[in-house]
Amino acid sequence: MECHSGCGACCVAPSISSPIPGMPQGKPAGVRCVQLDPAGRCRIFGQSGRPAVCSSLRPSAQMCGDGRGHAMRWLAWLEQATA
Template sequence: MKCREGCGACCIAPSISSPIPGMPHGKPAGERCVQLSVDNLCRIFGQTERPAVCSAFEADIEVCGNSTEDAIRLIGWWEQITAA
Protein backbone atom coordinates (compact mmCIF):
# COMPACT_ATOMS: atom_id res chain seq x y z
CA MET A 1 0.00 0.00 0.00
CA LYS A 2 1.21 3.52 -0.78
CA CYS A 3 0.73 6.38 1.65
CA ARG A 4 -2.24 8.61 0.91
CA GLU A 5 -0.66 11.95 0.13
CA GLY A 6 -1.94 14.57 2.53
CA CYS A 7 -3.12 12.04 5.13
CA GLY A 8 -0.71 12.88 7.97
CA ALA A 9 -2.24 10.40 10.42
CA CYS A 10 1.16 8.85 11.19
CA CYS A 11 2.36 12.35 12.16
CA ILE A 12 -0.55 12.89 14.54
CA ALA A 13 -1.82 9.66 16.10
CA PRO A 14 1.29 7.90 17.44
CA SER A 15 3.70 9.02 20.10
CA ILE A 16 7.26 9.57 18.89
CA SER A 17 9.96 9.34 21.54
CA SER A 18 12.80 10.44 19.24
CA PRO A 19 13.76 14.10 18.99
CA ILE A 20 12.15 15.94 16.10
CA PRO A 21 13.33 19.38 14.93
CA GLY A 22 11.16 21.75 16.96
CA MET A 23 10.14 18.96 19.35
CA PRO A 24 13.35 17.94 21.14
CA HIS A 25 11.53 15.49 23.44
CA GLY A 26 9.46 13.89 20.69
CA LYS A 27 5.67 14.14 20.73
CA PRO A 28 2.80 12.53 22.61
CA ALA A 29 0.13 10.48 20.90
CA GLY A 30 -2.61 12.58 19.36
CA GLU A 31 -0.47 15.72 19.06
CA ARG A 32 0.29 17.07 15.62
CA CYS A 33 4.00 17.04 14.73
CA VAL A 34 5.38 20.56 14.22
CA GLN A 35 6.97 19.34 10.99
CA LEU A 36 3.58 18.47 9.48
CA SER A 37 2.55 21.17 7.00
CA VAL A 38 -0.97 22.56 6.61
CA ASP A 39 -1.23 20.22 3.60
CA ASN A 40 -0.39 17.29 5.92
CA LEU A 41 3.00 16.70 4.31
CA CYS A 42 6.25 16.17 6.22
CA ARG A 43 8.51 19.21 5.96
CA ILE A 44 11.60 17.12 6.73
CA PHE A 45 10.79 14.11 4.52
CA GLY A 46 14.02 12.62 3.17
CA GLN A 47 16.22 14.73 5.45
CA THR A 48 18.65 13.34 8.02
CA GLU A 49 16.84 15.20 10.83
CA ARG A 50 13.74 13.07 10.29
CA PRO A 51 13.47 10.46 13.07
CA ALA A 52 14.31 6.89 12.03
CA VAL A 53 10.92 5.70 13.30
CA CYS A 54 9.22 8.06 10.84
CA SER A 55 11.42 6.96 7.95
CA ALA A 56 10.77 3.30 8.76
CA PHE A 57 6.96 3.64 8.81
CA GLU A 58 5.29 1.77 5.97
CA ALA A 59 1.65 2.25 5.08
CA ASP A 60 -0.45 -0.87 5.50
CA ILE A 61 -4.20 -1.41 5.30
CA GLU A 62 -4.12 -2.87 8.86
CA VAL A 63 -2.74 0.42 10.17
CA CYS A 64 -4.05 2.98 7.70
CA GLY A 65 -7.49 1.65 6.82
CA ASN A 66 -9.36 3.24 3.94
CA SER A 67 -9.20 6.91 4.92
CA THR A 68 -7.38 9.44 7.06
CA GLU A 69 -10.08 9.06 9.71
CA ASP A 70 -9.55 5.27 9.72
CA ALA A 71 -5.80 5.79 10.02
CA ILE A 72 -6.14 8.18 12.99
CA ARG A 73 -8.42 5.70 14.73
CA LEU A 74 -6.36 2.59 13.92
CA ILE A 75 -2.96 4.10 14.71
CA GLY A 76 -4.42 5.44 17.95
CA TRP A 77 -5.72 1.97 18.78
CA TRP A 78 -2.33 0.37 18.03
CA GLU A 79 -0.70 3.07 20.20
CA GLN A 80 -2.98 2.20 23.13
CA ILE A 81 -2.60 -1.57 22.96
CA THR A 82 1.18 -1.45 22.60
CA ALA A 83 1.81 1.16 25.33
CA ALA A 84 3.51 -0.39 28.29
Protein backbone atom coordinates in the same frame (compact mmCIF):
# COMPACT_ATOMS: atom_id res chain seq x y z
CA MET B 1 1.08 1.40 -1.02
CA GLU B 2 1.03 5.19 -1.38
CA CYS B 3 -0.06 7.49 1.43
CA HIS B 4 -3.54 8.98 1.17
CA SER B 5 -3.10 12.58 0.06
CA GLY B 6 -3.35 15.02 2.96
CA CYS B 7 -3.77 12.31 5.62
CA GLY B 8 -0.91 12.93 8.05
CA ALA B 9 -2.37 10.52 10.63
CA CYS B 10 1.05 8.99 11.25
CA CYS B 11 2.31 12.48 12.18
CA VAL B 12 -0.47 13.05 14.72
CA ALA B 13 -1.72 9.80 16.29
CA PRO B 14 1.44 8.08 17.60
CA SER B 15 3.76 9.31 20.31
CA ILE B 16 7.36 9.85 19.28
CA SER B 17 9.93 9.63 22.06
CA SER B 18 12.98 10.67 20.04
CA PRO B 19 13.83 14.29 19.17
CA ILE B 20 12.19 15.87 16.14
CA PRO B 21 13.52 19.14 14.68
CA GLY B 22 11.40 21.75 16.46
CA MET B 23 10.26 19.22 19.10
CA PRO B 24 13.42 18.21 21.00
CA GLN B 25 11.46 16.14 23.55
CA GLY B 26 9.50 14.29 20.86
CA LYS B 27 5.70 14.46 20.95
CA PRO B 28 2.83 12.82 22.80
CA ALA B 29 0.16 10.79 21.04
CA GLY B 30 -2.54 12.91 19.45
CA VAL B 31 -0.36 15.99 19.06
CA ARG B 32 0.37 17.26 15.56
CA CYS B 33 4.08 17.16 14.69
CA VAL B 34 5.51 20.60 13.92
CA GLN B 35 7.03 19.12 10.75
CA LEU B 36 3.60 18.27 9.28
CA ASP B 37 2.77 20.92 6.70
CA PRO B 38 -0.77 22.25 6.05
CA ALA B 39 -1.14 19.82 3.11
CA GLY B 40 -0.49 16.83 5.43
CA ARG B 41 3.06 16.13 4.23
CA CYS B 42 6.23 15.75 6.28
CA ARG B 43 8.62 18.68 5.82
CA ILE B 44 11.63 16.52 6.78
CA PHE B 45 10.75 13.39 4.80
CA GLY B 46 13.97 11.72 3.64
CA GLN B 47 16.21 13.96 5.77
CA SER B 48 18.66 12.76 8.39
CA GLY B 49 16.87 14.61 11.22
CA ARG B 50 13.71 12.58 10.74
CA PRO B 51 13.21 10.13 13.64
CA ALA B 52 13.91 6.48 12.87
CA VAL B 53 10.42 5.52 14.04
CA CYS B 54 8.97 7.78 11.33
CA SER B 55 11.24 6.35 8.64
CA SER B 56 10.30 2.80 9.60
CA LEU B 57 6.53 3.40 9.51
CA ARG B 58 5.26 2.51 6.06
CA PRO B 59 1.73 2.92 4.71
CA SER B 60 -0.23 -0.31 4.50
CA ALA B 61 -3.82 -1.31 3.76
CA GLN B 62 -4.20 -2.47 7.37
CA MET B 63 -3.03 0.85 8.81
CA CYS B 64 -4.38 3.31 6.26
CA GLY B 65 -7.65 1.62 5.31
CA ASP B 66 -9.93 3.92 3.36
CA GLY B 67 -8.52 7.18 4.69
CA ARG B 68 -7.47 9.37 7.58
CA GLY B 69 -10.24 8.36 9.98
CA HIS B 70 -9.33 4.69 9.73
CA ALA B 71 -5.61 5.48 10.06
CA MET B 72 -6.18 7.63 13.16
CA ARG B 73 -8.21 4.87 14.84
CA TRP B 74 -5.72 2.12 13.90
CA LEU B 75 -2.69 4.14 15.05
CA ALA B 76 -4.44 5.10 18.31
CA TRP B 77 -5.18 1.40 18.91
CA LEU B 78 -1.54 0.53 18.15
CA GLU B 79 -0.33 3.27 20.51
CA GLN B 80 -2.50 1.90 23.30
CA ALA B 81 -1.56 -1.73 22.59
CA THR B 82 2.16 -0.96 22.80
CA ALA B 83 2.07 1.43 25.79
